[in-house]
Amino acid sequence: MTRRVVVTGIGAITPLGSSAPETWKNALAGKSGIVNITGDWTKDLAAQIAGLVLVDPFEVLDRVSARRMDRSTQLGVIAVKEAWADSGSPEIDKKRLGVFFGTGIGGLSTILEQYDILNSRGPDRVNPMTVPMIMPNSAAAMVGLEVGAQAGVHSPVSACATSAEAIAGGLEMIRNNRADIVVAGGTEACVNRLAIAAFASMRALSTRNDDPEKASRPYDTNRDGFVMAEGAGTLILEEEQHAIKRGAKIYGVLAGAGMSSDGYHIAAPEPEGKGATRAMQFAMQDAGIKPENISHVNAHATSTPVGDIAEFKALSAALGKNLNDVIVTATKSMTGHLLGGAGAVESVFTLLALKNNLIPPTINLDSQDEQIKVNVATINNNSLPNSATHALNNSFGFGGHNVSLVFAKN
Amino acid sequence: MTDEQIISDLAVILNEVAGVDQTKVSSDKSFLDDLEVDSLSMVEVVMAAEDKFGVKIPDEEVKNLRTVGDAVSFIKKAS
Numbered sequence: 267m268t269r270r271v272v273v274t275g276i277g278a279i280t281p282l283g284s285s286a287p288e289t290w291k292n293a294l295a296g297k298s299g300i301v302n303i304t305g306d307w308t309k310d311l312a313a314q315i316a317g318l319v320l321v322d323p324f325e326v327l328d329r330v331s332a333r334r335m336d337r338s339t340q341l342g343v344i345a346v347k348e349a350w351a352d353s354g355s356p357e358i359d360k361k362r363l364g365v366f367f368g369t370g371i372g373g374l375s376t377i378l379e380q381y382d383i384l385n386s387r388g389p390d391r392v393n394p395m396t397v398p399m400i401m402p403n404s405a406a407a408m409v410g411l412e413v414g415a416q417a418g419v420h421s422p423v424s425a426c427a428t429s430a431e432a433i434a435g436g437l438e439m440i441r442n443n444r445a446d447i448v449v450a451g452g453t454e455a456c457v458n459r460l461a462i463a464a465f466a467s468m469r470a471l472s473t474r475n476d477d478p479e480k481a482s483r484p485y486d487t488n489r490d491g492f493v494m495a496e497g498a499g500t501l502i503l504e505e506e507q508h509a510i511k512r513g514a515k516i517y518g519v520l521a522g523a524g525m526s527s528d529g530y531h532i533a534a535p536e537p538e539g540k541g542a543t544r545a546m547q548f549a550m551q552d553a554g555i556k557p558e559n560i561s562h563v564n565a566h567a568t569s570t571p572v573g574d575i576a577e578f579k580a581l582s583a584a585l586g587k588n589l590n591d592v593i594v595t596a597t598k599s600m601t602g603h604l605l606g607g608a609g610a611v612e613s614v615f616t617l618l619a620l621k622n623n624l625i626p627p628t629i630n631l632d633s634q635d636e637q638i639k640v641n642v643a644t645i646n647n648n649s650l651p652n653s654a655t656h657a658l659n660n661s662f663g664f665g666g667h668n669v670s671l672v673f674a675k676n
Numbered sequence: 677m678t679d680e681q682i683i684s685d686l687a688v689i690l691n692e693v694a695g696v697d698q699t700k701v702s703s704d705k706s707f708l709d710d711l712e713v714d715s716l717s718m719v720e721v722v723m724a725a726e727d728k729f730g731v732k733i734p735d736e737e738v739k740n741l742r743t744v745g746d747a748v749s750f751i752k753k754a755s
Contacts, residue, residue, distance in 0.1 A: 390723070
């Protein structure tokens, strides 16, 4: 019999809030977390807007531990601490506790900082913690140390699909009986000069610098790219009987996951969304449900001109005429794009939407792109019928990675 | 500089780098066993001490610096 997986804890640190409840409250209120970034280092950048977290990690974490982490890892550990406490800090045999945690970009800020030190002060002033701070598995490893996981610590890397892939990996790890609890999610913190210049060079970023709160506008006719944001999200995934036995609160069920790859282009989505379609179909199949069971989709929808259309085509193909009865939302309109942290934060939104029958709105939708024919949740149209049972959360990454997750009410 | 001044400056560095309680830093304390400064933190402590005291502490010397007192002697000799 398949081991069912439920979610018993959530954590989020985002431009909307420093915890999952605060992020949720501000998302339901339709707030934007996007601000102007200032300082000499921003002056010549095409994009001078971003979503920044609202706390200094050094004030939240133990100072000595924090200085051994890149900012991306710091944010990840903050979200994990919240989720772990939220799940009741379960007593568990650490050999049955796993971690699936990733980042899309990783320790780039630390690389830049240490490279400056190398050039200005010489090789013998490069910090001895540089390697552990910049290795791509750094966040996962630090999270593993935080909770003492011994069943295995894994760090998928698939750009903006990373944390959704981590959650899919955690699901498999519990189903395969390698663990009873998996700390799953992802993080990002690369609002720095190089990352912004590089994404802008791809023409991927919005340059609406004079109106930051309006810059991230998925599905809107006047969208002009995504807005980079930092933050992290975490789910505590737990085998259902394990959760019931210890009397844990259950947010919902992680019912299935589907993954595919485009095999098409290193950055552009396959224009018909065929890979994304297959990811959604696999996810529904894995969950044992049909398109008519889906009531809500938290879309990847980053606010790029081509990406939003490709995903719409995929949604149409995967859900067929049932798409007419689905309420879609694009929460990146409020948070910006958390890259490797996006899938996990949006999984928190999806779970809470099902639990509360309330969908966080898509803001800045002044004139919906007529090519994208979906029912979009707005601040005045955000309720999910009580009869809703399942929702999809999509995440896609540069490189053609597609991940779709199915969540269900408990 | 007096021994006390050097110990006091080292205590600040040890606290900053490795979170060591400054009041616990004294001549007879071992970096590794008493103050729990691991080898990576020790590299950082050495860098900061070199900057602070204007000395060069070669790697082959670092392994001889078992206690805070060893470091104080070395710094006095080298500066």
